[in-house]
Amino acid sequence: MESALTARDRVGVQDFVLLENFTSEAAFIENLRKRFKENLIYTYIGSVLVSVNPYKDLEIYTKNHMERYRGVNFYEVSPHIYAVADNSYRSMRTERKDQCILISGESGAGKTEASKKILQYYAVTCPASEQVQTVKDRLLQSNPVLEAFGNAKTLRNDNSSRFGKYMDIQFDFKGAPVGGHIINYLLEKSRVVHQNHGERNFHIFYQMMEGGEEDLLRRLGLERNPQQYQYLVKGNCPKVSSINDRSDWKVVRKALTVIGFNEDEVEELLNIIASVLHLGNVQYGGEDGIACITSDTQIKYLARLLAVNGSVLTEALTHKKIIAKGEELVSPLNLEQASSARDALSKAVYGRTFTWLVNKINASLAYTDDSYKNYSVIGLLDIYGFEVFQNNSFEQFCINYCNEKLQQLFIELTLKSEQDEYEAEGITWEPVQYFNNKIICDLVEEKFKGIISILDEECLRPGDASDLTFLEKLEDIVGGHPHFITHKLADGKTRKVMGREEFRLLHYAGEVNYNINGFLDKNNDLLFRNLKEVMCMSENKILRQCFDREELSDKKRPETAATQFKASLAKLMEILMSKEPSYVRCIKPNDSKQAARFDEVLIRHQVKYLGLMENLRVRRAGFAYRRRYEVFLQRYKSLCPDTWPNWQGKLSDGVSTLVKHLGYKPEEYKLGRSKIFIRFPKTLFATEDALETRKHSLATKLQAGWRGYSQKSKYRKLRTSAITMQACWRGVLARRRAQRRRQAVDTVRRFIKGFIYRHKERCPENEYFLDYVRYSFLMNLHRNLPKNVLDKSWPTPPAALAEASEHLRTLCMQNMVWSYCKKISPEWKHQLEQKMVASEMFKDKKDNYPQSVPKLFVSTRLSKINPIKALKGYKARPRQLLLTGSSAIVTEEGKLKQRIDYAALKGVSVSSLSDGLFVLHVPSDDNKQKGDVVLQSDHVIETLTKLAICGDKVNVININQGSITFTAAQGKEGIIDFTPGSELLVAKAKNGHLSVVSLNNLLFTLASV
């Protein structure tokens, strides 16, 4: 542990407990000196930190330093204020107990600086979210504001806190600072109106004057010169070399914004501060002892700045109003009374504004998250230190009384309680003698007999009570007290150094003479009713909150300042007692605020009254650490297999087993009745380290266990879900399948039944089948309709649909025909009509008809086709046949050979064979005629069809078999014989007939005929 420290760190001893000669004050001081010389300002006495003010900047408060102390055990690093801060923080987190850090020491010893360092340490090292950052900023920024309004230069300290401050920093369960709360104690208001020589008023006045913009000062009616203001000239020390008012002003202005002041609020606040300066300059004059205000300017400014009625204010500043037996009495004030009324107003305005400021800061620091209230707290107490001046007044009395109380608390919590505890626990122990200052606390605060009670009594007593009568009362009542002396009670030597208006208290920290002048007034802290009334009427929002109207109607006399202070201190003690304390004892090395000056006399004095030697002795003889058995066992039981996870049996035996297992040596610890006492911190730290390591392995085990468990349950859940889903899905599928099968079976069954009943009347058994058969016929028909008119296919219908099928077929055919016809051209129609006629005439009658069917008829064949041959005298000659509307004309190359009127045409004869011969029969009695015309055409069907159509002679066409008789010229008869053969042959036969052998398929048929 200690090996980590550098040689410099090991100058002297860093813990007085390690001092060889621990009872020697000289050795103690020597150790302090050695370290101070090396700028080692911090030294421990056990867990108490002793700090000597270096009066210079040491490079020991950097972020690196903070990191070095973060989360590290107290003794592992050199002593530092950060170690105390970190230790409290860790105790708060691990033990979940509220902590407080008590910083004590006389004025100028470095308390305020120490508290700021602690706050900075938390601000930097604690975990933070964005919201926490705001809180941190506000916590930090509250300091410059409160210091501006509550600190002043005194002879002891250029930045002396003139109010007491207890600040709670609230941490959430993650250890992040989430809020804060400040309690302020008794502000030294008298400083507003009066300062001793070499001292200043509160910083804010000088800051505003130095740093305020021209415009602001004009608005406030102020000049940039402190000498102009009565309240700033008394100490005759407006400038201090160590203070830069101008830059401080900027800091304060910025801090006000961070805390959440808006521009209006800042303006109102500054109005109040300026009005105090104006009040100080209100001058009185007057005759007959009756005061009146001599200059109006101040009143004008005051009326505006305080936002009150000027004349009412003037009246209130020069008169006093009392309510006696329900009646209001107004009486003028004399010069002296008027001045003190004015000063009382200044003090009241400033004092109440200061309290308002603290409340405002508290509101901005308030932890607003109500969802979980369980935050932990570290309290920081930075209160005015013990102080002795040439002239000490009521304020010093209060301040020093406060320090007595804190010393008492220190004794209670360290020396006394420690020794009481050893006794109670039955630990062998040699008591350490120390001075218990309870006797002085009692002298001040005891009911009826204490100084405060006597003071209050004098204040409340009717009649001519004065500071002097108070002193007399004191002499009467506490005159015999060993810590109280007055001029009258003192021996000759002391008398020389005491005034007649003083009393001396022998404080734990030294003797202080208090001048009784002003005690009664300051304790009464009275403000005339009419002044209160004026302030209640103010339009300034801050003042309205500071001066409550209810106060006017409250008949009860307010508590005196000393009693209020006593009560607030009692409350503070309660707060501090409820927390785990850590101590920082600040020592001031010299009275001249100089660096590197070690004033041994001054330091010895402080060491003495701070009780550091006794502290050390108790520490050396005692034990650094103690815990109740159950707490100790609970915390460390995991370090020993016998006590883990639970110890069954007596707690002391459990602890004994545990420490033996841990290897504690007998001199390192003692077992009391209910607690274990551990002598050295290092023993405990070693145990803590072991626990830390153990925690890791426990955590790993727990994590592993938990991970396993959670994964297993996750897996089980997934598995069950998968199985459930599978089962459901399988069910769905099976049901679907079953349903399909059922449907199929039903269908098959219905089908079979239907088939069986198919010939029956329509009935439930066969209707499905019948429908199906119909349906399938129709569907089949739909798919296989005939493609064209010639396609004669048609599906066979079921019996029930036979009729419908026929209808459909007809319709279909009609439709096809209709669409065919629609598509037919007129030429084609004509062609078909001719073909139709040809068919009627020749189909199945003439052999070469089928060959003619595919050949299209044309209107003329003269150019293309062989000329038609006229057979005459059985000699073939080429002729042309022309068919006109009325006659058939035979020509020979354009020459008319024969005209046959259709009307005269008796008939037309052809053979049934496939020859091209035909005969046009004309009447024989017609002389002009040359007999029947015998013609041969290669297109006999076409020719005859056209002839029949033109002459309307369809019915006169004779188709002859075997032979045709015709009339030749001059009425001679000729015969044409037709025989089928293999080759077309036309010739005159021996019998004089014309023999025609025609190609004929039906050769045999004909032959047989």
Ligand SMILES: Nc1ncnc2c1ncn2[C@@H]1O[C@H](COP(=O)(O)OP(=O)(O)O)[C@@H](O)[C@H]1O
């Ligand atoms: N740790 C420190 N390092 C440097 N200077 C310090 C330190 N502590 C105190 N001082 C100086 O001493 C002065 C008085 O300290 P302060 O904390 O105001 O005293 P106290 O609050 O005890 O009256 C400070 O203004 C500062 O100049």
Ligand SMILES: [Mg+2]
């Ligand atoms: Mg201070």
